[in-house]
Amino acid sequence: MPLEIHQDAPAVEAERLTVVRGGIEVLHGLSFTIIPGRITGLLGPSGCGKTTLMRALVGVQARVSGRLEILGEPAGAPALRRRVGYMTQAPSVYGDITVRANLTYFAALLGVPPAAIDPLLETVDLGAEAHRRVDTLSGGQLTRVSLACALLGRPRLIVLDEPTVGLDPVLRKRLWDLFKEIAAGGATLVVSSHVMDEARHCDELLLMREGRILIHDTPSALAARAGTDDLEHAFLTLIESTGASA
Numbered sequence: 001m002p003l004e005i006h007q008d009a010p011a012v013e014a015e016r017l018t019v020v021r022g023g024i025e026v027l028h029g030l031s032f033t034i035i036p037g038r039i040t041g042l043l044g045p046s047g048c049g050k051t052t053l054m055r056a057l058v059g060v061q062a063r064v065s066g067r068l069e070i071l072g073e074p075a076g077a078p079a080l081r082r083r084v085g086y087m088t089q090a091p092s093v094y095g096d097i098t099v100r101a102n103l104t105y106f107a108a109l110l111g112v113p114p115a116a117i118d119p120l121l122e123t124v125d126l127g128a129e130a131h132r133r134v135d136t137l138s139g140g141q142l143t144r145v146s147l148a149c150a151l152l153g154r155p156r157l158i159v160l161d162e163p164t165v166g167l168d169p170v171l172r173k174r175l176w177d178l179f180k181e182i183a184a185g186g187a188t189l190v191v192s193s194h195v196m197d198e199a200r201h202c203d204e205l206l207l208m209r210e211g212r213i214l215i216h217d218t219p220s221a222l223a224a225r226a227g228t229d230d231l232e233h234a235f236l237t238l239i240e241s242t243g244a245s246a
């Protein structure tokens with residue numbers, strides 16, 4: 001029954017996913033599946049391909065080959081427009097208008113009713129900042145404006161590129177609590193980070209290096225495999241051992 005198949009579809013299914021940027025292959029035939037309702041951490045050194053993979057997931061990356069299905073549709077399909085939310089690594093909101101005006105603009109683009117904006121501002125704790133111009137906000141506030149825009153329309157897949165970079169520990173904890181709440185509601189999150197410390201918040205980890213996935217596992221299985229509870233240490237150990245056979 002096609003309907004059932006669709007409902008049971010993985011949030012993401014990639015098979016031999018390859019991406020070429022600037023004439024160079026930067027993702028080399030990745031195959032993996034992400035099941036719905038989980039937080040998957042995308043981790044790995046700078047330049048390993050995290051942003052490129054996220055851009056492919058949301059359908060904005062050129063020169064992608066292989067199979068990539070999102071919520072049962074090909075990545076970038078028009079039907080996914082409201083079902084996939086994306087927070088880019090560099091803020092992509094407008095500085096010269098207010099927080100609310102940004103959300104109103106992006107809501108209109110997505111066909112999301114304006115009534116959704118206030119609850120969302122409360123969710124990211126920006127209710128008191130709604131009237132402020134975005135270019136007067138702090139870094140953490142700016143991040144939360146971008147996050148609110150990515151959450152407009154209650155997307156089923158939420159792709160967040162380094163959403164906690166540069167934030168203080170209290171704010172980082174608040175955001176991870178929010179991500180967990182959103183995942184508990186059934187949405188799937190893919191969150192990139194440089195910081196291994198954040199890996200423990202994820203249900204699953206995709207560890208990347210040089211355009212390949214080294215490991216796809218849970219944080220506890222990863223720690224067990226490396227024989228340490230310190231995920232940073234585990235990652236380094238596994239990079240070294242996998243690097244030797246790569």
Ligand SMILES: Nc1ncnc2c1ncn2[C@@H]1O[C@H](COP(=O)(O)OP(=O)(O)OP(=O)(O)O)[C@@H](O)[C@H]1O
Nearest residue numbers: 021022026044045046047048049050051052053089
């Ligand atoms: N616009 C571009 N044109 C050509 N090559 C690019 C472009 N953007 C990124 N690359 C290359 O693609 C590879 C993957 O880059 P990507 O931005 O996906 O890495 P990343 O893991 O997100 O790094 P970071 O942690 O620094 O954000 C790198 O080798 C990078 O130099």
Ligand SMILES: [Mg+2]
Nearest residue numbers: 050051052089
């Ligand atoms: Mg990046």
